[in-house]
Amino acid sequence: MEVDNYQGYQIGDQYYFIAPTEQVEVIHLEHNWCADFLIENGYRQVAKVIQNQQEQWITTENDKHYIVLQANQSSQMKLSHGEQLAHFHQTGALYPYTPNYISTYGLWQSLWEEKLAGFEAYYQTQLEVRPASRYLRLFIDTFPYLIGLTENAIQYVQEANLERRFDRPDQACITFQRYRNQLEHYFIFSDQFFYDHPSRDLAEYIRPFLLDNNEKKNQYIRSFLDDYEKVRPLSVFSWRILFARLLCPIHLFDFIDKAKHQVDSEETYFRYKDLLEKQVNYEKGLKSFYHMVGIDPNQNEIPFLDW
Structure with missing residues (x-):
């Protein structure tokens, strides 16, 4: 079978999935500890990494590295999507340890600065490439736009980190690297876990809606967040870093990063x-975001974009 681009096999009531990896073993160990905790707390559909016959977590074949993930069963919660994610964060916030390698809690500013510096270095190398393809010329022409957006996001998250209106749900919890509705799928793959502020997942779920031109996107976003807040209300701090993450053009950086390794x-x-x-849709959505979700930024003393 193939599930979420993972090649898999079913043997009895066991499911096994093979996936390429670029991570070191210690990261997969931290993923596994998170997976064990979630499985013990009712998330039976979590697929965790298992060792090979040589008791290694990573298997090398033809100079490529792979992991195998095992799940016992698949299941889905009978809740709205927003409530599902809120309950997942609620459980993940009870995880009793702080990971060393998969935690990005409180580090967005420094990570975005590093990301921007890395892409600026890549941009400089591409200026010398000849002949330049249409994609490369487009990348070179538009990269200054990405720099401007990212610098805005860095400044916004820097100011948001000074916010003192936070609450208990602002503590770190088990999240995903890029949340793409994984909780609505039959399996949750533990190699996608991060340990971060819950707003990370909220932003990555909302991001594709902002890109879309669907007339109902505002309604979908508002409904999703309303359902989430039934379980875990968002503080002013949560709203501010959620917006900061949306402001950072992560989706564009992800595309460029992937394109670097393709023909x-x-x-x-x-x-x-x-x-x-x-x-164009995305910027329009950002500009009206607080209004869309029913928050008055002036009344709540939250900075907002005026461009």
Whole structure:
């Protein structure tokens, strides 16, 4: 079978999935500890990494590295999506340890600064490439725009970190690297776990809606967040760093990072061009975001964009 791009096998009531990995063993160990905790607390659909016959977590074949994840069963919660994610964060916040390698809690500013510096260095190297493809020319022409957005996001999260209106749900919890509705799928793959502020998952779920031109996207976003807040109300601090994360063009950086490892083609050019054109929708959504979710930024003394 194939589930969420993971190649898998079912043997009796056991499921096994093979996935490539670029992570070291200690990271998979931390993923596993999180997985064990979640499984013990009712998330039976979590797939955790198992050792091979040589008692190693990573298997190397033809100079490529792989892991195997095992799950005992698949299941889904009978709740709205927002409530599902809130309960997952509620459980993940009870995890009794602070991971050393998969935790990004409180580090967004420094991580974004590092990300921007790395991409600026890559940009400089691409200026010398000849001949330049259409994708490369488009990347070079639009990269200053990414720099501006990222610098805005860094400044916004820096100021948000001074916010003192926070609450207990602002503590770190088990999250995903990029939340893409994983809780609505039959399996949750532990190699996607991070340990961070819950707003990370909220922002990554909302991000594709902001890119979309669907007339009902505001309704979907508002409904999702309302359902989430039935279980875990968001503080002013949560709202501010949620907005900061949306302001950072992570989706554009993810595309460029992936394109670096692929053959440059016309398809890459058209996909990137389409993503950039959707930024019009995205910026419009950012500008009205607080109004969309029913928050008065003036009354709550929250900075908002005026561009």
